[in-house]
Amino acid sequence: MELYPINLKLAGRRCAVVGGGAVAARKVMLLMAVAAEVSVFSPVLTPGLASLVEARRLTWVPRAYNPGDLYSFFLVFCATDQPDANRQAAAEARAAGALVNCADAPELSDFYVPAHIVHGDLLITVSTGGGSPALARRLKEDIAARYGPEYGHYLALIAKLRPEIKGRLSTAKEREKFWRETIDHEALNLIKSGKFSEAEERIRHAACCTGPES
């Protein structure tokens, strides 16, 4: 195993993307989705990136990367179509202490972006360690067909009820047993049919019937 699985909080963090093509755009969109503060260094942008600049949601430095650009970022993506520029940017960013992703050189990257499915706070990711991004994408599609948006609603309900259940069941052991038994298909089926309050009641009711003796 080479990769440590970790999910980063990037809200408000300064992140840089070097390059403004299709790959850079994919990385930028994801950074924006998690409210990172994003700067793009590239002479040319995709139309999608250009409209984000116009909406003032993105800082654009409209030129090729220059040494010295990357001294103050937490995370840096090097995603130009020029291998030498990517290498130089990656080396500078790493020397400055940033975590680096080099789009055309996995061996120069500190981390990879996994294929992912998002439903609210539910994040399902697939990594192939850089071995086959196409396989990661395919597996993601298979998983997405199995775990739809209802799981996001289910998670939101469980997360809402967790503090209440924590108050009712006094030990961690009881809570662990409760949640292992309560996360079942019945509540999920209720959510699938739009019966949110019935699903909530089902979980609350289960908590009433659980106690130290059960």
Ligand SMILES: C[C@@]1(CC(=O)O)c2cc3[nH]c(cc4nc(cc5[nH]c(cc(n2)[C@H]1CCC(=O)O)[C@@](C)(CC(=O)O)[C@@H]5CCC(=O)O)C(CC(=O)O)=C4CCC(=O)O)c(CCC(=O)O)c3CC(=O)O
């Ligand atoms: C190492 C990594 C670095 C990183 O970018 O983080 C990396 C590297 C490279 N990708 C390349 C090609 C492709 N990348 C994709 C797609 C995705 N690539 C993503 C991640 C990663 N790509 C990281 C490893 C993740 C892992 O494996 O765990 C995904 C999962 C996430 C995202 O980028 O958002 C996203 C899925 C989007 C989705 O879910 O839909 C497709 C498929 C397609 O587009 O249909 C192809 C063409 C088919 C193929 O090559 O498999 C090449 C060029 C190879 C060449 O020159 O031929 C390199 C460089 C190299 O390998 O040397």
Ligand SMILES: NC(=O)C1=CN([C@@H]2O[C@H](COP(=O)(O)OP(=O)(O)OC[C@H]3O[C@@H](n4cnc5c(N)ncnc54)[C@H](O)[C@@H]3O)[C@@H](O)[C@H]2O)C=CC1
């Ligand atoms: N990691 C991944 O998921 C994938 C990576 N790749 C790799 O990523 C690279 C980029 O792919 P695309 O976005 O499709 O290329 P592209 O040709 O669409 O875009 C390249 C961008 O880099 C900019 N650029 C060129 N030189 C620059 C410099 N010195 N400084 C700043 N910006 C510069 C250009 O203006 C352009 O916006 C490819 O060379 C390929 O090796 C390709 C597919 C997937």
